[in-house]
Amino acid sequence: MTDPNPQPAKIGAAEKQSLIDSLQAFLPTASVLHREEELRPYECDALSAYRQLPLIAVLPETVKQVQRILRLCSARKVPVVARGAGTGLSGGALPLANGVLLSLAKFNRILDLDPVNRVARVQPGVRNLAISQAAAPHALYYAPDPSSQIACSIGGNVAENSGGVHCLKYGLTVHNILKLEIVTIDGELVTIGADALDSPGYDLLALMTGSEGMLGVIVEVTVKLLPQPESARVILAAFDDIEKAGSAVACIIGAGIIPAGLEMMDKAAICATEDFVHANYPTDAEAMLLCEVDGTSAEVTEQIARVEDVLNSCGATEIRRSNNEQERAVFWSGRKAAFPAMGRISPDYYCMDGTIPRRRLGEVLARIEQLSQEYGLRIANVFHAGDGNLHPLILYDANKPGELERTEELGGKICQLCVEVGGTITGEHGVGVEKIDQMCIQFDKSELTQFHAVKHAFDPDGLLNPGKAVPTLHRCAEFGAMHVHGGKLPHADLPRF
Amino acid sequence: MTLESKDIQAIVRAASAKGTPLRIRGGDTKAFYGRQTNGQPLDVSGHAGIISYEPTELVITARAGTRLNDIESALAESNQMLPFEPPHFGDGATLGGAVASGISGPARPYTGALRDFILGVVCLNGEGEHLSFGGQVMKNVAGYDVSRLMAGAMGTLGVMLELSLKVLPKPACQLTLAFSIDDATAIATMATWAAQPLPLSAACYDGEILRVRLSGSESGVNAAHQKIGGEEVADGDSYWQALREHRLPYFSNKQPLWRLSVPAATPATSTDGQWMLDWGGAQRWCVSDIPADMIRQQASSVGGHAILFRGGDRTTEVFHPLTPPLVTLHRRLKDAFDPKGILNPGRLYRDL
Numbered sequence: 001m002t003d004p005n006p007q008p009a010k011i012g013a014a015e016k017q018s019l020i021d022s023l024q025a026f027l028p029t030a031s032v033l034h035r036e037e038e039l040r041p042y043e044c045d046a047l048s049a050y051r052q053l054p055l056i057a058v059l060p061e062t063v064k065q066v067q068r069i070l071r072l073c074s075a076r077k078v079p080v081v082a083r084g085a086g087t088g089l090s091g092g093a094l095p096l097a098n099g100v101l102l103s104l105a106k107f108n109r110i111l112d113l114d115p116v117n118r119v120a121r122v123q124p125g126v127r128n129l130a131i132s133q134a135a136a137p138h139a140l141y142y143a144p145d146p147s148s149q150i151a152c153s154i155g156g157n158v159a160e161n162s163g164g165v166h167c168l169k170y171g172l173t174v175h176n177i178l179k180l181e182i183v184t185i186d187g188e189l190v191t192i193g194a195d196a197l198d199s200p201g202y203d204l205l206a207l208m209t210g211s212e213g214m215l216g217v218i219v220e221v222t223v224k225l226l227p228q229p230e231s232a233r234v235i236l237a238a239f240d241d242i243e244k245a246g247s248a249v250a251c252i253i254g255a256g257i258i259p260a261g262l263e264m265m266d267k268a269a270i271c272a273t274e275d276f277v278h279a280n281y282p283t284d285a286e287a288m289l290l291c292e293v294d295g296t297s298a299e300v301t302e303q304i305a306r307v308e309d310v311l312n313s314c315g316a317t318e319i320r321r322s323n324n325e326q327e328r329a330v331f332w333s334g335r336k337a338a339f340p341a342m343g344r345i346s347p348d349y350y351c352m353d354g355t356i357p358r359r360r361l362g363e364v365l366a367r368i369e370q371l372s373q374e375y376g377l378r379i380a381n382v383f384h385a386g387d388g389n390l391h392p393l394i395l396y397d398a399n400k401p402g403e404l405e406r407t408e409e410l411g412g413k414i415c416q417l418c419v420e421v422g423g424t425i426t427g428e429h430g431v432g433v434e435k436i437d438q439m440c441i442q443f444d445k446s447e448l449t450q451f452h453a454v455k456h457a458f459d460p461d462g463l464l465n466p467g468k469a470v471p472t473l474h475r476c477a478e479f480g481a482m483h484v485h486g487g488k489l490p491h492a493d494l495p496r497f
Numbered sequence: 498m499t500l501e502s503k504d505i506q507a508i509v510r511a512a513s514a515k516g517t518p519l520r521i522r523g524g525d526t527k528a529f530y531g532r533q534t535n536g537q538p539l540d541v542s543g544h545a546g547i548i549s550y551e552p553t554e555l556v557i558t559a560r561a562g563t564r565l566n567d568i569e570s571a572l573a574e575s576n577q578m579l580p581f582e583p584p585h586f587g588d589g590a591t592l593g594g595a596v597a598s599g600i601s602g603p604a605r606p607y608t609g610a611l612r613d614f615i616l617g618v619v620c621l622n623g624e625g626e627h628l629s630f631g632g633q634v635m636k637n638v639a640g641y642d643v644s645r646l647m648a649g650a651m652g653t654l655g656v657m658l659e660l661s662l663k664v665l666p667k668p669a670c671q672l673t674l675a676f677s678i679d680d681a682t683a684i685a686t687m688a689t690w691a692a693q694p695l696p697l698s699a700a701c702y703d704g705e706i707l708r709v710r711l712s713g714s715e716s717g718v719n720a721a722h723q724k725i726g727g728e729e730v731a732d733g734d735s736y737w738q739a740l741r742e743h744r745l746p747y748f749s750n751k752q753p754l755w756r757l758s759v760p761a762a763t764p765a766t767s768t769d770g771q772w773m774l775d776w777g778g779a780q781r782w783c784v785s786d787i788p789a790d791m792i793r794q795q796a797s798s799v800g801g802h803a804i805l806f807r808g809g810d811r812t813t814e815v816f817h818p819l820t821p822p823l824v825t826l827h828r829r830l831k832d833a834f835d836p837k838g839i840l841n842p843g844r845l846y847r848d849l
Binding site (some may be wrong): 115116117118119138139140160161163167168171172174175184188189190191192194195196197198199200201202203204206207209210211214215227228229230250251253254256257258295296297298299301302303355356357358359384386387388389422423424425426427428429430431435439442443446447450451453454455456457458469470 | 551552553554555556576599605606609610612613622626627628629630632633634635636637638639640641642643645646648649650654665666667669688691692693694695696713714715716717719720721758759760761762776779780799800801802804816817818819820822823826827829830832833834845846
C-alpha cells in the first residue's frame with residue numbers, strides 16, 4: 001500500500017522515552033501506551049489495508065488532559081492523530097510512526113439531554129446509536145444513521161460528516177449538530193456554534209464538520225434531536241433493467257415525494273445479500289429499490305399509495321409493501337447487511353464512495369461494468385439512490401499477488417469517473433489516506449492551496465493528522481493525475497476507456 | 498449589463514494589487530445589514546442567470562447575481578421552492594446577497610437554514626483566484642466545507658460567482674392556525690409541538706396571537722389540525738410572507754431592531770421593548786432603545802447571541818462580539834482567503 005506519509009521525521013528512543021515521561025506526569029500510567037503489543041489495536045481503522053503502529057497511544061479522560069497532551073505535542077512538534085471508535089472507511093485515523101494517537105474512547109458519557117429544547121450534549125466517544133437510545137423515552141432520536149451506528153462514535157461522525165440511509169430527508173451530520181467544544185493544537189478550548197440555532201461570525205461549525213481531525217480535536221458535541229416519526233413503511237420494488245430503476249427514482253422525486261430513504265441494489269448485491277440474510281429478495285431482478293416513507297400515519301398511507309403508483313408506471317416487475325415493523329426490518333435487513341454479505345462471497349472487498357448526479361446513473365454503471373471486465377474484478381453496487389451516493393464494492397483477494405494493487409487502480413478509475421460526470425470522489429466516507437491522490441483530480445492547484453491556507457489558520461505547524469484529506473501540491477505532481485474540472489477533461493474529444 | 502466572471506476577476510485582481518477595499522453589491526437590498534463600510538463598489542448583479550436546474554435532481558445552479566425572484570419563479574414552474582424561504586427585502590435581491598447575509602425565513606427551525614441547502618460555490622478569493630468548492634451533488638465530503646463558510650460571511654471571504662443549492666418540492670397543502678394565548682403558554686406550546694411528529698413549518702408569537710403553519714400532504718395537514726385545534730387563518734400565506742419580508746406593522750417602528758437567537762424554550766423576558774417570537778421561539782425580534790450591552794448579556798446568559806439587525810449605530814459592532822479564541826480564528830481565516838483585506842472589510846466585524 002502507498003504510504004501516506006512517506007518520510008516521517010524519525011524519533012529516537014530517548015526522545016520517545018522523554019515524551020512518555022512527560023505524558024505520564026499528568027496521565028495515569030495505564031493511559032499511556034507505548035509497547036508494541038499495546039499499540040497493535042490502534043494500527044488501523046476499518047480500512048484495514050493500511051496499517052501503521054503509532055509511536056505512542058494516549059487515552060485521556062478529561063478535557064484538561066486533552067489540552068495538556070496537545071500543548072505538549074505542539075511544543076515538541078509531535079504530530080497527533082485523533083481516533084474515535086475506529087470504524088472509519090478511509091483511513092482517517094491511521095496512526096503515524098512518529099506521532100501520538102489520541103483515543104477519545106474514554107469520553108463516553110451523555111452529559112445532558114434536554115427534551116424541551118430537543119438537544120443532547122454528549123462526549124465524542126458516545127456511540128451514535130446510544131444517543132437515540134437515550135432519547136427514546138422522550139420519543140426523540142438523533143437522525144443520521146451511518147451503517148456502523150451501533151459502533152461508530154459521534155466525534156468521528158462529526159469529523160467525517162457521516163450520512164446514512166436517511167440523509168435525503170434528514171440531512172448529514174452537519175445538519176444535525178448545534179455546538180462543538182474543540183481543543184486547538186495549542187491546547188486552547190474553543191466553543192463553536194451555540195445552544196441556539198445559529199451563532200455569530202463565520203460558520204465554523206460547518207467548517208469543522210467533515211474536517212477529518214485536521215483542524216482541532218472535538219471534545220464535546222451538542223446534537224439536535226427530532227421527534228420519532230409516528231409511522232414508517234417501506235416499499236420494495238424489483239426491476240428487470242437498472243436504467244428503469246434509475247428513472248423510477250427520478251420519477252418519485254419529480255412527483256414531489258421526499259422519501260425518508262431511497263436505496264438501490266444491483267443484481268450482484270441482491271444475490272449476495274439474499275444468500276446471506278434470506279430476506280426473500282427478488283434474485284431474478286436486475287435492480288431493486290427500497291423506498292421508505294415516514295411521517296404521521298395519515299401522510300404515510302397517502303404517500304405509500306403515491307409511490308406505488310409511480311413505481312408501477314415506471315415498469316416495476318414486482319412491488320411489495322411492509323405492513324408492520326417486523327416486515328420493514330426484514331426488507332431492510334439485506335441492504336444493511338450488504339457489506340458483510342460481500343465478505344462471504346469474496347476473501348476481500350473494497351468499498352468505494354462516489355456521488356454522482358442521479359441522471360448519469362445508467363451511464364456510470366455501464367462504465368463501471370466495463371472497468372470490472374477490463375480489470376477482471378467483480379463489482380457489486382449498492383446505492384443511496386435518493387442522494388446519488390454510489391458504493392461500488394470491488395471484490396478481490398489480497399492473497400493473489402498484484403490483486404490489491406489492481407483493485408486500488410480500479411477504485412481510482414471509479415473516483416475519476418465520478419468527477420467526470422460532475423460528482424465527487426467521496427460522498428460520506430471521507431478522503432483520509434484512501435482517496436488523497438484522487439483529490440488531485442477533483443481540485444486544482446489554487447483550490448488545494450486554499451485548503452492548505454484554511455488548515456494553516458487552525459494548525460500552523462501542520463501537526464493535526466498530517467498527510468490526510470488534502471494532498472500536498474508535490475504529491476499531486478508525483479501522482480500526475482489529470483485535473484478534471486466541471487465534468488470537462490482536457491482533450492474531451494479523445495476517446496477514453 | 499452582462500458581466501462575465503473574468504471581468505469581475507480583473508476588478509478583484511486590480512484591487513488586490515493596489516490594496517483597494519471593495520464593497521460587493523448585488524441588488525443592494527440588504528445594504529442596511531451589517532456594519533457601515535466604504536469601499537469601491539463592485540456590482541455583481543450583472544453576473545446573472547440560471548446555469549442548470551434539473552427538478553428531479555433537486556439541485557439548482559445559478560450565478561450569484563441572479564435575482565431571487567427569477568430563481569423562485571423557475572422553481573415554482575416545477576412546483577419546487579427554496580426551502581429556507583430567504584427574505585428578499587426588495588425586488589432586486591440576489592442569490593449571492595441572500596447567501597452572503599445568510600438570513601433564513603420562517604421555515605428555518607423545521608426545514609433548515611440557508612446554509613443547510615448550500616451544495617457548492619464558485620468564487621474568487623481576495624487575490625482574484627477562481628476557486629470551486631463542493632459541487633452539485635447532495636453528499637460531498639471531499640475537502641473542507643468552504644461553500645457553507647460563505648453563508649453569513651457578508652462577502653468578507655470571497656466574491657461569489659456561482660452557487661449550487663438543494664431545493665425541495667412545495668408542500669401539497671398548507672394551513673395556518675391561530676391561537677390567542679399569553680407568552681409563557683405560547684413558548685411552552687411551540688416547544689411541545691416541535692417535539693411531536695407534526696408537519697410544522699412555521700410558528701410565530703406576536704405578543705397576543707400564536708400563528709402556526711402546517712405543511713405537507715392534505716391528509717397529514719388535516720390530521721394535525723384535528724390534533725392541535727386552533728382557528729384557521731384565511732390568508733395564511735400572506736402573513737408568513739409579510740413576516741419574512743418584515744412588512745408587518747411591527748417592523749415599521751423606527752427604533753433599533755434587535756434579533757436574538759436563543760434556545761427555543763427560553764422563557765420570555767421583561768426587558769423593555771416590543772417582542773416578536775419567530776422560529777418557534779428560537780428567533781426573537783426586539784424593538785428597543787436599551788443599551789447593546791444589556792441585550793447582548795441577556796442573549797449570552799441563555800446560550801444565544803444578539804444582532805443589531807436594523808437601525809441604530811452601524812459604525813460600532815452590530816454582530817455579537819466573539820470570544821477571544823474565536824477572534825483569533827476569524828482573523829486567521831480572513832487572512833487565508835483575503836490576505837490584503839480588500840473584500841468588504843469591516844462589514845461583518847470592524848477588524849475583519
